[in-house]
Amino acid sequence: MRAVQLETHGGPDVLEVVDADRPDPGSDELLLEVAAAGINPVDTYFRDGSYEPVSLPFTPGVDVSGTVVETGDAVEGFEPGDRVFGTGIGNATAQGSYAEYATIPTDRVVHLPDGVDATQAGAAGVATVTAWRALIDHAALDPADYCLVHGGSGGVGHAAVQIAAAVSARVLTTASPDYHDALADLGAETVLDYGREDLADAVLEASDGGVDAILDHRLDDYLQFDADVAATGARVVGIGENSPDPGFTNDGAARSKDVNYQFMSMFNTPDLRVPLRGVAHLLETDNLSIEIAETYGLEEAGEAQRAVMEDSVFGKLVIEP
Ligand SMILES: NC(=O)c1ccc[n+]([C@@H]2O[C@H](COP(=O)([O-])OP(=O)(O)OC[C@H]3O[C@@H](n4cnc5c(N)ncnc54)[C@H](OP(=O)(O)O)[C@@H]3O)[C@@H](O)[C@H]2O)c1
Structure with missing residues (x-):
């Protein structure tokens, strides 16, 4: 699969697209085909090394939406084909979502209601x-x-x-x-x-x-x-x-x-699924919409991370692999 990686900490130009192995889900994880990965200021802090250490090489991306491709042995309540969105990966404990596929523990992800746009959901998490x-x-x-x-x-x-x-x-x-x-x-x-x-x-x-x-x-x-x-x-x-x-x-x-x-x-949220379920409800009932200011490909991840810190935009920037 194609994935954005960094080998060393530094500026946006340390982000490169590489051929990587598709990850296997752990027993309590889902493997997702990524639909969208929101860009957040925190992604740049993990990239430049100012936040807790991440093990290198590292794929950034805290927010994700996508379709379940495979479930770990102990997973209940999710099936291949389910549409989901979540947050809280792409840090010291898990590789991130700037990739064609990503794994996510089931305690950081919820189902995406029918009719809710996957790009908006992929940009929703942290914000x-x-x-x-x-x-x-x-x-x-x-x-x-x-x-x-x-x-x-x-x-x-x-x-x-x-x-x-x-x-x-x-x-x-x-x-x-x-x-x-x-x-x-x-x-x-x-x-x-x-x-x-x-x-x-x-x-x-x-x-x-x-x-x-x-x-x-x-x-x-x-x-x-x-x-x-x-x-x-x-x-x-x-x-x-x-x-x-x-x-x-x-x-x-x-x-x-x-x-x-x-x-x-x-990152201290006791159970991310609680606010995520609330957000899913607000998205489904049209009480919340995520404004997408710009979408990027994986090759443009560095430009997206530069823009999130330097440009004035309304709403969110997002990668669609
Ligand atoms: N503690 C947490 O868990 C947590 C979680 C998420 C984010 N954050 C932090 O919260 C901050 C915002 O994150 P974000 O994702 O919303 O970033 P963002 O999308 O870049 O938004 C920053 C906003 O600040 C506005 N701004 C600039 N100068 C301002 C001023 N003097 N007074 C008031 N607003 C001003 C910008 O408006 P203009 O476009 O007009 O400049 C922009 O709308 C970042 O520092 C991020 O690291 C913390």
């Missing part, structure tokens, strides 16, 4: 599970909440806007002006340019004086901002940053409002 974990599990979003999603046009952001809207929360999001109309179409009540000088005032005005839940993917930019726009008892879920030294300039803003901070990694 949707992270948004679900942040807003449903950690922020315990309720229908009357004002929910602020920073960066609503990104992979996680556009999923978070839709998941928050699906539980009838009142969604505020920030984005570049080009994406405002599309985010309103996805369910955001208020869309604000993240570059505006008076952003905090605008958030406070649009949320009756403070937001109840915040999804923050740039903690070094927004940790203090989050405290400043929080309502009393707000929940702030932090998923990322550009530099690892976020800090408060006035922690009293958070303390005086009993703001709860929860930082998280999708």
Whole structure:
């Protein structure tokens, strides 16, 4: 089979397409013919060596959708021919999805409902599970909440806007002006340019004086901002940053409002099938759509990984082998 591999850590040009043996599924694994493999920032961290070590040579790709070709001896509930999607491979414990075939343990994969597009599902994993974990599990979003999603046009952001809207929360999001109309179409009540000088005032005005839940993917930019726009008892879920030294300039803003901070990694999800089943339901009922900004072939994996870090796109990039 054709697979993307890296022999050494480095920039996007270390990714090459090679002829590799088709993997055999372990006893609790499925062998999939890959339909689509989403591109995520985390794929680049495993590639450049900044995340936990992976054994080389290594095939990247955390997200996958595809058709079951073979099942391991102990697998129950999946048959060859089933359409599935999942996430959580392509790291220290498993080779990834940038390939014609990939294996996935059954505790990281669920069935894809009839009618749901396999390309969208292949790009859904990290973005949707992270948004679900942040807003449903950690922020315990309720229908009357004002929910602020920073960066609503990104992979996680556009999923978070839709998941928050699906539980009838009142969604505020920030984005570049080009994406405002599309985010309103996805369910955001208020869309604000993240570059505006008076952003905090605008958030406070649009949320009756403070937001109840915040999804923050740039903690070094927004940790203090989050405290400043929080309502009393707000929940702030932090998923990322550009530099690892976020800090408060006035922690009293958070303390005086009993703001709860929860930082998280999708890789700590106790059972990935729980949010994946929720995402499958939202996809099937048209409460969630994954916007595919660009599709790539395996040979373009390096370009796709460059683009996910450097280009401005709405939604997700995806490889179709
Ligand atoms: N902890 C976890 O489990 C977890 C899981 C998934 C992702 N993450 C992290 O979360 C971050 C986002 O991931 P992603 O896949 O959504 O990336 P992405 O698709 O590249 O999205 C990033 C978004 O940030 C926006 N942005 C840029 N500058 C901004 C600013 N100053 N204020 C607000 N938004 C701004 C971008 O908008 P423009 O296009 O307008 O620049 C883009 O929409 C990454 O750091 C990733 O590593 C963490």
